[in-house]
Amino acid sequence: MVEFTTEPFELVNFPDHAVAARRVVDEAGLAVSVGPFGTSAEGGAEQVLAAVSRLLHDSLEAGASRISFQVSVVTEAEAGPESPEGVGTQ
Numbered sequence: 001m002v003e004f005t006t007e008p009f010e011l012v013n014f015p016d017h018a019v020a021a022r023r024v025v026d027e028a029g030l031a032v033s034v035g036p037f038g039t040s041a042e043g044g045a046e047q048v049l050a051a052v053s054r055l056l057h058d059s060l061e062a063g064a065s066r067i068s069f070q071v072s073v074v075t076e077a078e079a080g081p082e083s084p085e086g087v088g089t090q
Contacts, residue, residue: 001074002048005038006059007066017064024055042074 006017022039025032028051030041041051052069059067 001040001042001072002052003038003040003070003072004052004055005068006064007068008064015063017059017062020058020062021055021064021067024058025051028054038068045073 004021006015006021008015022032022034025039025041028041028043028047030043030047030051033040041048043051048071052071056067
């Protein structure tokens with residue numbers, strides 16, 4: 001699982017760098033959850049790592065000045081039955 005935030009923040013519009021980041025995780029097929037202070041995305045380890053690399057490139061290219069990440073390993077037991085296929089695999 002990866003949790004991320006792109007900056008600078010814009011309260012009125014959805015900035016281009018945030019649009020780019022969301023597109024990356026959607027196209028990677030990750031299960032996405034958007035929160036008030038960041039976005040989380042879950043999937044298999046290789047799937048998440050590939051998305052993180054592309055997210056960095058695409059978001060910076062779209063104008064992000066800072067990208068914060070937290071990557072966590074989620075075991076199958078922690079993921080639960082409602083998690084998407086591949087979550088908890090390594």
